[in-house]
Structures are given as structure tokens and as C-alpha cells.
Amino acid sequence: SQTIHQWPATLVQPVGSPLSLECTVEGTSNPNLYWYRQAAGRGLQLLFYSVGIGQISSEVPQNLSASRPQDRQFILSSKKLLLSDSGFYLCAWGLGVVRGYEQYFGPGTRLTVT
């Protein structure tokens, strides 16, 4: 079976500090990978997606970046955090049309920028 891991679960960082969130998937190969952000009381915003190693597409211009150094590893980064970066960050994987567009979500990381 497939599992998806995210860490850390919670993070408190000062404004201007760097960020690195990691997501790994087990039990599948060549998944599509996604980073979402959920601001307090709001829906999901797709930040980045990747259809393969080294292939990153950005949905929203901002001070965040993403990388996919390995097939099942997806990293979200920032060089300098802003207050507006606070939120709940979710990683997800899917197989596109192969599995009917379903996406499977990790447990999330709660980021608070102070």
C-alpha cells in the first residue's frame, strides 16, 4: 500500500528565516506530486506540482520554491519567510488519469511565522 509522510508536523519560524518542508511517498513509482497551502478558514490553494524528477510547475508567484530531487521526494522551501506564509501546508500525490485523478494527502505541516 502507499503512504505519504510530511515533516515537521508543526513549525514556528521568525520572519526572514528560511524554510524547508519535506514530503515523501512510499509504495508507488513516478507519482505526480503537489504542494497546497490552506490559510486559516479558507480552501486549498495549489502552490506547485511536479510530474517527474526535476520538473516543477508553479501555480502562484511568491517567495516559495519547490524541488523534486528524487522520484518520491518533494521539498518546499523559502529563503526568507513572510508573515503571509503562515498556514497549513499539505503535500499530495496522484497518478493522474491512470487512477482517475484521485489525490492522496499527507498529514500536513502547520507553519506559524512570527
Added chain:
Amino acid sequence: AQSVTQLDSHVSVSEGTPVLLRCNYSSSYSPSLFWYVQHPNKGLQLLLKYTSAATLVKGINGFEAEFKKSETSFHLTKPSAHMSDAAEYFCVVNDGSGNTGKLIFGQGTTLQVKP
């Protein structure tokens, strides 16, 4: 362009009474539609999905949804609410961009279940 609209931002029911969460979609082709549930500070869990097979879709925890093309709706129902059903629910459609597999999420409906 594809989109989903969840018609209620907040629904409150009593335990043991039926649940109805409403969703309308817009799509230029035959869509795949989903309902996800999110409990506080948790990731999203897939409740059910429609992918052009049976129009009445049964999911986990007693939930079901009916795809009505003529009404462009995909409402979520459950005959009897439990306290554990209190959560945020998202109606979702695929964006049709092939193998990117991107999804479009509604704004969510908060379900409150009163004892």
C-alpha cells in the same frame, strides 16, 4: 474552464438527522468529481469519487453522492449524522489538463453536528 461551487459555507444538523451538502460544478467535458473530508488539523481524506460510471456513488462512512448532469450537481448526503462527521467537506473536480492531474477545490462546507 472547470469550477465547483459549494452552496453552503456552513451546515448544522442534529445527530441522527440527514446530511445534505450541496455542490454545483461547471465543466466543458465529462468530469471526474470528488468529495474530500478534513478533520481539524488533519490532511484530506477521499470520501468518494465519480468517474462516469454509476451516477449514484457510495463512499466511506455511509456517505453517498449523486451525479446529475442536467443540474450540474454532485450533492453529498448521509441518512443519519454522527458526531464524528463534524468536519470540513470539499467538493472537487479535475481540471482536465491531462496527466498533470490537477484538481480544483470548492471553498469548503463546515458541517456541525449537534448532540
